[in-house]
Amino acid sequence: MANSSPTRLPLGLRALTLGFLAVWLIAAAFPFVWTVWGSFKVEADFFSRQSFWNAIEGVRTQMQTGGAFTGAGYEGAWIKNEFWRAAVNTLIVTISVTAISLTLGTMGGYALARSGQRYAFWILIAALVFRAMPHITLVSGYLLPFFQLNIWGYLPTTIIVLVAINQPFTLWMLHSFFLSIPKDLDESAMVDGCTRFQAFRMVIIPVMWPGVITTGLFSFLLGYNDFAVTSMLLRQENQTMIPKIGSFLGSIQNEGNIMFAVAAVVSATVPLFLLVLFFQRQIVSGLTAGAVKG
Amino acid sequence: MPHRTFFAFMAPSILAMILFITLPILSVIVQSFYQGHEAVVVTVENCTPFGCESQTKVDTEAMAKLQAEAPMGQFAGWANYTNRNHLATAELAQIWAEGGDMLAKVMNLPFYKALAFTLTYCFLVTPLAMALGFAISLAINTLPSVLKGPAIFFSILPMIITPLVGSLIVAWMFNPQGIVGASLQSLTGDPTLSLRASAPLTWVVLLGYGIWTNAPFSFVVFYAGLQSVPQDTIESARIDGASRWEIVRFVIIPHLMPLATFVALVQLMDNFRVFEPVVGFSAEANATSLSWLVFNDLVSADSQQFGSAGATSVLTIVGVLILLAPVLVRTWRDFNRKAV
Structure with a gap:
């Protein structure tokens, strides 16, 4: 039924489709809407013992703060619990991970796409197996050596580890992207006297940006969304946002300040919203490229 | 491409993967055969004017x-x-x-408990999420093009969201004092119903969360696949008298089959390492996963159990290899056929 115009659907089927879609879209979006709304209320409203209407009307929020909305959760998370520090760390980690992954990945992916050798195939298969390794099993291998070498707990260590974990995926994705760039392009440059590296730098790099941007989005997401690696490899004062939220759960929930965690969760979601808003097309095409060519 | 140039380009990637993926796997294997030192105990005589008593304590x-x-x-x-x-x-x-x-x-037994949940999650969530994703892609494809953009935007949110954050958001709604948890209690008339109290409810909610967060990936891939279904085939099927359902069953689904294998493979790999939902839902009393077991061994800073974590990790890696085996065997056969 691809591209069939909506008018051709019989009425009953059309109603069914729209109804199903409405249910799905509510299921997909409502949790976010609800949590963003609730993050501006006090705990007695968002986790109301009486009725969830309290969270909508904000009865307790009115009583405790005098307004229907309060920024107390955000103030507590960002200022009192220094969530801003975690946000800065996240910025450092994600930008570095993305930049380094792409640098290594474009070179590797290009070589894999242009080499017809047997070992290139085996490297791709090994990468596939590595891609399937649960991250936490690798983490349990890092800890002892990192303690011994005294490099545990620092941001650069975590950045390199995330780059390495991300590398199999980056290689696969850029490999299939470079396959779509015609071989003739760089080969004619080499006929004209360029070395392989010059051809890569002057002919391939200018045309590779669409693929690199798409791959970069996924590297960014990996660094941003990671919990297993960052929560185990960073010390308290170096934590990024996601493990910081994790540690909120341990300490804050008991003290009745769960709204700090709610505010932090909403804050960590905002960049992802913006990412989807601006890069929806690239994300969709990236997922598909992996599927069609991989 | 000459070997030298190839390895010059590949060297940084290969080095990173050897150092931080291959070596840790070896290190985990070695670790799994060791266990923490037994406490060294010394006996100290404590003498007071009233007599002596001996005390045993750990010799730090x-x-x-x-x-x-x-x-x-x-x-x-x-x-x-x-x-x-x-x-x-x-x-x-x-x-x-x-x-x-x-x-x-x-x-x-902790290991079997975790294994049971991991496998259930892996093999229930993957097909159900794919079915849901396929249904969404068919539905969105019938929308007028103005509405497609926003519908796609909201549909991919559950996939893009940080797993820990997503599971927290859903877990808070299912809290007995959250909107869904409270409604469930009043609907069933059971004021004690909660995730903490009910193991079946925990499993159902975790599986539901898994489908919610996995479906968008299938949706996006299938939606793109739908755009490339040959119109001629659909047209001729229609002329031959195929119903809508028959067109989906005999034209569209076969066309999407290669994509479905790809999606299934990726989703199985990702779902086998399910971990954040167990933390986010604080579900460890009722449902744990293999990755969570490893995490749990390592998380307390002063009593990390490397041997135990290593053993679980090795068993998990064996699981991943078993899961991947059919794919690897098939790729190897394809490759050999191509070489011949």
Whole structure:
């Protein structure tokens, strides 16, 4: 039924489709809407013992703060619990991970796409197996050596580890992207006297940006969304946002300040919203490229 | 491309993967055969004017020395694998001999409890999420193009969201004082119903969360696949009298089959390492996963159990390899056929 115009659907089927879609879209979006709304209320409203209407009307929020909305959760998370520090760390980690992954990945992916050798195939298969390794099993291998070498707990260590974990995926994705760039392009440059590296730098790099941007989005997401690696490899004062939220759960929930965690969760979601808003097309095409060519 | 140039380009990637993926796997394997040092106990005589009494205490100095000499602990052989927290061979034998409610007893062993949930999650969430994703892609494809953009935007949110954050958001709604949790209690008329109290509810909610967060990926891939279904085939099927359902069943689904294999493979790999939802939902009393077991061994800073974490990790890696085996065998055959 691809591209069939909506008018051709019989009425009953059309109603069914729209109804199903409405249910799905509510299921997909409502949790976010609800949590963003609730993050501006006090705990007695968002986790109301009486009725969830309290969270909508904000009865307790009115009583405790005098307004229907309060920024107390955000103030507590960002200022009192220094969530801003975690946000800065996240910025450092994600930008570095993305930049380094792409640098290594474009070179590797290009070589894999242009080499017809047997070992290139085996490297791709090994990468596939590595891609399937649960991250936490690798983490349990890092800890002892990192303690011994005294490099545990620092941001650069975590950045390199995330780059390495991300590398199999980056290689696969850029490999299939470079396959779509015609071989003739760089080969004619080499006929004209360029070395392989010059051809890569002057002919391939200018045309590779669409693929690199798409791959970069996924590297960014990996660094941003990671919990297993960052929560185990960073010390308290170096934590990024996601493990910081994790540690909120341990300490804050008991003290009745769960709204700090709610505010932090909403804050960590905002960049992802913006990412989807601006890069929806690239994300969709990236997922598909992996599927069609991989 | 000459070998030299190839490896010059590949070197940084290969180095990173060897250092931080291959070596850690080896290190985990070695680790899994060691266990922590036994406490060195010394007996001290405490003499007071009223008499002497001997006291036993842990000799911290000797412990620190031992730790510095052999940071990995002492060699344990297969002990880490066979003890109660892992394969529990002795316990299994006993359960077998005793008979009775064997399943419940086996599910009390931490490793089997985690394995059961991981496999259930992996093999239920993957097909159900794919089916849901396929349905969404068919539905969105019938929308007028103005509405497609926003519909796609909201549909991919559950996939893009950080797993820990997503599971927290859903978990808070299912909290007995959250909107869904409270509604469930009043709907069923059971004021004690909560995730913490009910294991079946925990499983259902975690699986539901898994489908919610996995469906968008299938949706996006299938939606793109739908755009490339040849119109001629659909047209001729229609002329031959195929119904809408028959067109979906005999034209669209076969066209999407290669994509479906790809999606299934990626989703199985990702779902096998399910971990954040267990943390986000604080579900460890009712549902744990293999990755969570490893995390749990490592998370307390002063009593990390490297041997135990290593053994679970190795067993998990074996699981991943079993899962991947069909794919690897097929790729290997394809490759050999191509080479011949």
